[in-house]
Amino acid sequence: MSVNKEVKRITTNTLHKMKANGEKIAMLTAYDYSFAKLFDSAGVDVLLVGDSASNVMAGHETTLPITLDQMIYHASSVVRGVSRSLVVVDLPFGTYQGNSKEALSSTIRIMKETGAHAIKLEGGEEVIESIKRILSAGVPVMGHLGLTPQSIYKFGTYTVRAKEEAEAEKLERDARLLEEAGCFAIVLEKIPAALAKRVTESLHIPTIGIGAGNGCDGQVLVMHDMLGITTEFKPRFLRQYLNLHESINGAVQQYVTDVKNSDFPNDSEQY
Numbered sequence: 292m293s294v295n296k297e298v299k300r301i302t303t304n305t306l307h308k309m310k311a312n313g314e315k316i317a318m319l320t321a322y323d324y325s326f327a328k329l330f331d332s333a334g335v336d337v338l339l340v341g342d343s344a345s346n347v348m349a350g351h352e353t354t355l356p357i358t359l360d361q362m363i364y365h366a367s368s369v370v371r372g373v374s375r376s377l378v379v380v381d382l383p384f385g386t387y388q389g390n391s392k393e394a395l396s397s398t399i400r401i402m403k404e405t406g407a408h409a410i411k412l413e414g415g416e417e418v419i420e421s422i423k424r425i426l427s428a429g430v431p432v433m434g435h436l437g438l439t440p441q442s443i444y445k446f447g448t449y450t451v452r453a454k455e456e457a458e459a460e461k462l463e464r465d466a467r468l469l470e471e472a473g474c475f476a477i478v479l480e481k482i483p484a485a486l487a488k489r490v491t492e493s494l495h496i497p498t499i500g501i502g503a504g505n506g507c508d509g510q511v512l513v514m515h516d517m518l519g520i521t522t523e524f525k526p527r528f529l530r531q532y533l534n535l536h537e538s539i540n541g542a543v544q545q546y547v548t549d550v551k552n553s554d555f556p557n558d559s560e561q562y
């Protein structure tokens with residue numbers, strides 16, 4: 292199925308219609324203006340300014356260190372590159388878990404200072420009051436269940452979540468709670484495909500999977516992983532569409548050689 296160019300601007304309503312019509316949702320992370328512009332024109336429905344910026348842009352081991360100011364910088368750059376995609380921004384760790392008032396004021400800063408269209412936060416029942424408060428201010432909320440990287444020190448590892456019955460039941464309960472509260476979509480990260488399919492079929496709102504199989508309403512990948520900029524991260528769920536690491540490395544080595552040999556610039560490349 293090709294990109295639906297009829298849709299001038301993707302909204303949360305568009306995503307609901309896509310689920311109802313069986314049209315899959317393509318989501319990708321983006322952190323800057325230039326890539327956002329490329330992904331928007333290539334037909335990506337949703338651009339997620341993920342707190343994975345902490346890893347792939349800032350080089351931290353986890354998503355925990357990134358700040359609200361840093362997320363706002365990335366998100367406002369992405370928004371300037373977009374004309375069709377819906378832009379969703381992660382609330383970073385420590386900016387919403389305290390209480391619902393804190394969650395709302397972090398959200399308001401993101402919405403006012405970036406021009407983004409929605410926020411995403413991690414968790415189920417434990418953050419439901421915050422979700423309700425943000426929604427009551429008129430801001431669309433995307434949920435995130437399964438492997439929630441902001442809780443990595445609680446989990447201890449990045450392995451598949453909800454393989455055990457009790458955790459799977461909690462995840463199904465949380466998904467229902469998020470839908471009832473009014474979330475417009477839920478990211479399901481690294482859970483068994485059968486569970487993700489069951490959750491997807493039980494909800495009216497779309498699910499977006501990452502390592503959650505083909506039964507979700509859409510898929511999301513981190514841009515650096517799918518473009519092959521990162522080389523060390525190769526989980527089973529990742530499809531690498533390019534080997535940018537190799538291409539960029541080759542191009543830059545050639546540039547260095549050309550400069551060292553005085554081959555660059557040549558006569559036509561100077562004034």
Ligand code: KIV
Nearest residue numbers: 320341342343478511
């Ligand atoms: O921060 C991020 O990139 C994410 C995706 C992995 C869903 O939350």
